[in-house]
Amino acid sequence: MSNERIFTTQFAQIYPMYIQKAERKGRTKEEVDQVICWLTGYNPAELSQQIEQGNDLRTFFAQAPALHPNSSMIKGVVCGIRVEDIKDPLMQQIRYLDKLVDELAKGKALEKILRQ
Template sequence: MTKHNIYKMSVASVYPLYIAKAERKGRTKAEVDEIIRWLTGYSREELEVEMEKQTDFETFFAEAPQLNPLRTLIKGVVCGVRVEDIEEPIMKEIRYLDKLIDELAKGKAMDKILRK
């Protein structure tokens, strides 16, 4: 099976788009960072290093320090596909992140986004 093009895209190339989407809706870069750190277990410093290294999505998620076990509670549709129905592990992680950013942009409270 061929890999999706997004796997080789750097997280740093999409990161500003996540921030812009959040900021257009009155949310902040700090909230985007909090979501990414919650999902992946990267510290603030480790996240900055990954952005500087231009780490691709596949490596970013494969080498994440601690994928949050509560991420399996993320449900819903992203790009017309139910997140919970995605079978490819890396694609599922990417879509989890997309869904969390969507929830942030829609004004959902951080406690709810982070499944507290």
């Protein structure tokens, strides 16, 4: 899948998959929302608005109030690629979010996921 195809995918299409992944492992939608809001700076109302507007991932991250300053602490592998080594800033942000949801689904404590 090319980067452009991922960038133009609607966040509203991916969001339910994040929730399903987390819920299958006993986590909640609220925890997924908390992780997304932590990374992007959206509040819950703004997150809902992004989903309702059907924005693509490029727009979702471009309109994000502020990427969390501790996001650079997110390390690890997603889809066989180390997130800290990704050169494209948008792709790195997308993979950061993927990694956070993965950590949530694996049962990691929320405080550790949120790099507190």
